[in-house]
Amino acid sequence: MNHNETLLPQIDQLRQRSLIVGIGGTILLVIGAFVSQADFFQSYLFGYVFWMALTLGCLGILILHHLVSGSWGHVVQRYVESGARTLPLMALLFLPIVLGMTQLYPWTHPENISATYAHAVEKKLGYLNTSFFIIRQILYFGIWIFGTLWLTRKSRLQDQTGDATITRRMRIFSGPAMVLFILTMTLVSVDWMMSLEPEWYSTMYAVGRIVGAALTTIAFCILMVRWLGDKQPLASVLTTRHIHHLGNLLMAFTILWAYIAFSEFLIIWSGNLPEDNMWHLRRMGTEWSVFAVVLIVGHFALPFGLLLSRQLKRHIVPLARIAMGILVMRFIDTYWLIFPAFNNHELKLHWLSLVAPVAIGGFWIWLFLGQLKSQPLLPLNDPRFHNGMANQH
Amino acid sequence: MRLFAKRPDIYGLMAEFDAPEKLLYAAERAKSEGYHEMDAFTPFPMEELTDALGIRHTKLSLFVLCCGLAGMIGGFFFQYWAMAIDYPLNIGGRPFNSWPQFIPVTFELTILLAASGAVIGMIFRNGLPRPLHPVFNVDRFELATKDKFFLCIEAIDPTFEQEKTKAFLESLQPTYVTVVEHVRTKDPYHHDED
Numbered sequence: 001m002n003h004n005e006t007l008l009p010q011i012d013q014l015r016q017r018s019l020i021v022g023i024g025g026t027i028l029l030v031i032g033a034f035v036s037q038a039d040f041f042q043s044y045l046f047g048y049v050f051w052m053a054l055t056l057g058c059l060g061i062l063i064l065h066h067l068v069s070g071s072w073g074h075v076v077q078r079y080v081e082s083g084a085r086t087l088p089l090m091a092l093l094f095l096p097i098v099l100g101m102t103q104l105y106p107w108t109h110p111e112n113i114s115a116t117y118a119h120a121v122e123k124k125l126g127y128l129n130t131s132f133f134i135i136r137q138i139l140y141f142g143i144w145i146f147g148t149l150w151l152t153r154k155s156r157l158q159d160q161t162g163d164a165t166i167t168r169r170m171r172i173f174s175g176p177a178m179v180l181f182i183l184t185m186t187l188v189s190v191d192w193m194m195s196l197e198p199e200w201y202s203t204m205y206a207v208g209r210i211v212g213a214a215l216t217t218i219a220f221c222i223l224m225v226r227w228l229g230d231k232q233p234l235a236s237v238l239t240t241r242h243i244h245h246l247g248n249l250l251m252a253f254t255i256l257w258a259y260i261a262f263s264e265f266l267i268i269w270s271g272n273l274p275e276d277n278m279w280h281l282r283r284m285g286t287e288w289s290v291f292a293v294v295l296i297v298g299h300f301a302l303p304f305g306l307l308l309s310r311q312l313k314r315h316i317v318p319l320a321r322i323a324m325g326i327l328v329m330r331f332i333d334t335y336w337l338i339f340p341a342f343n344n345h346e347l348k349l350h351w352l353s354l355v356a357p358v359a360i361g362g363f364w365i366w367l368f369l370g371q372l373k374s375q376p377l378l379p380l381n382d383p384r385f386h387n388g389m390a391n392q393h
Numbered sequence: 394m395r396l397f398a399k400r401p402d403i404y405g406l407m408a409e410f411d412a413p414e415k416l417l418y419a420a421e422r423a424k425s426e427g428y429h430e431m432d433a434f435t436p437f438p439m440e441e442l443t444d445a446l447g448i449r450h451t452k453l454s455l456f457v458l459c460c461g462l463a464g465m466i467g468g469f470f471f472q473y474w475a476m477a478i479d480y481p482l483n484i485g486g487r488p489f490n491s492w493p494q495f496i497p498v499t500f501e502l503t504i505l506l507a508a509s510g511a512v513i514g515m516i517f518r519n520g521l522p523r524p525l526h527p528v529f530n531v532d533r534f535e536l537a538t539k540d541k542f543f544l545c546i547e548a549i550d551p552t553f554e555q556e557k558t559k560a561f562l563e564s565l566q567p568t569y570v571t572v573v574e575h576v577r578t579k580d581p582y583h584h585d586e587d
Contacts, residue, residue: 262496270493
């Protein structure tokens with residue numbers, strides 16, 4: 001039940017390849033850093049934010065699962081646990097951003113900000129300054145790593161002891177954890193991404209990033225179920241209902257993403273005030289509008305139309321294809337959020353912006369799979385779910 | 394065309410079972426015998442019956458989709474016509490076709506028509522309103538809300554032949570097999586099988 005012996009060599013092989021990709025990508029990144037420092041830091045931030053959305057999404061879905069106990073959460077629990085347990089590595093990988101901070105964030109040099117926006121940025125400097133920025137990052141990672149280790153260790157303890165009271169303690173922990181998670185996610189969205197354009201703000205911005213992270217994670221979980229769903233031990237537990245639940249969640253978060261992205265745009269568009277509208281003007285009034293059109297079609301209209309079909313949501317093969325498409329769109333969306341901050345007018349694609357996410361992703365998957373294989377692929381003694389799950393009535 | 398076909402003399406035959414497994418088995422057997430026009434009645438929902446009875450997925454969703462699309466297209470283009478063609482108004486220098494502003498109403502009309510279509514379509518496709526269904530002419534049928542499980546094969550089914558179908562149902566270990574009349578004619582305290 002615990003382990004599938006034929007699976008381990010597959011995981012090990014994939015881990016090895018990921019590590020090679022990670023190391024190869026790092027070498028290219030170092031070369032790129034010598035060629036153009038600015039491009040390196042921008043691309044690195046992009047790659048980091050993309051993978052961090054998945055990591056934090058995993059933590060959020062884990063907390064959510066302990067709160068609501070859906071049966072879909074049971075089958076993906078070990079994926080999101082392993083994903084969240086990459087946080088110590090991700091904390092280490094944050095260091096290049098600290099090094100590049102002065103090149104990435106305009107508020108580190110308030111004297112260079114154009115006169116038009118200086119007034120707006122000046123008032124924010126009490127929050128946006130280098131020392132407070134670093135203190136906040138330490139706090140965020142401290143909170144996230146503590147929450148992840150607490151929840152995942154308790155779950156492993158339950159695997160060994162079978163103590164049913166652990167489930168209740170994890171649930172009680174998850175209430176405040178969810179509040180802290182949303183708060184830190186809100187702040188970190190402002191810190192890492194929104195403050196790239198410190199003259200602008202939107203209260204909807206962080207919600208969009210949180211929903212994006214959740215969507216990335218659900219799509220990732222569907223791909224994992226596609227890979228491991230027909231292999232033991234998951235094969236004996238997985239039913240069409242689980243796949244249907246995951247399909248519904250994918251659809252719900254796709255709609256939510258579109259809803260938030262559009263309402264943010266609509267409100268700013270209706271107001272049409274110069275202190276609000278520059279963010280969208282940079283992304284929709286320039287060559288970058290190509291991205292906007294691609295996102296409307298590929299991130300919303302197409303997956304939404306397909307996911308209306310019940311049949312499609314109940315079969316893992318077509319569902320996984322849609323999930324793959326969603327992940328590509330998450331990639332494009334993250335690109336569109338970040339790069340227009342650096343290149344206001346023309347669309348710019350740099351080879352490093354492809355290398356950075358691949359390099360970070362190599363290490364991420366390497367560590368993720370290592371965490372995944374170090375424990376049973378399904379929680380063993382969770383009283384809410386018997387691993388047979390025979391009694392549905 | 395069923396509308397013009399001769400109405401069979403009886404509504405159908407109903408078998409009563411005392412366990413859900415027996416009903417499930419009976420439904421599967423009936424499906425493999427080629428019966429289509431049948432229904433099962435149970436005191437609690439049994440998801441497995443959908444497959445066992447061979448019930449095809451409802452076409453209602455297609456109807457709802459069409460309603461939703463009609464709401465979407467109609468909602469958007471009515472606003473477009475009003476704001477950009479029939480009575481163009483300059484509002485704060487925005488374009489006449491200020492499509493982002495049209496989206497909320499377009500969305501609401503999509504939902505309104507789709508939801509109304511779903512409710513009304515569901516009622517009509519279920520043959521409602523219908524004050525009395527022939528299955529209530531079987532007295533023991535009230536036990537379907539307590540602890541008995543019923544399978545009714547309708548006489549309009551092409552495979553239906555009263556004697557053969559009756560013999561088939563009796564081979565499935567029912568507690569009773571009863572004729573379902575269109576209109577209650579017999580003494581309510583009388584059973585065919587007694």
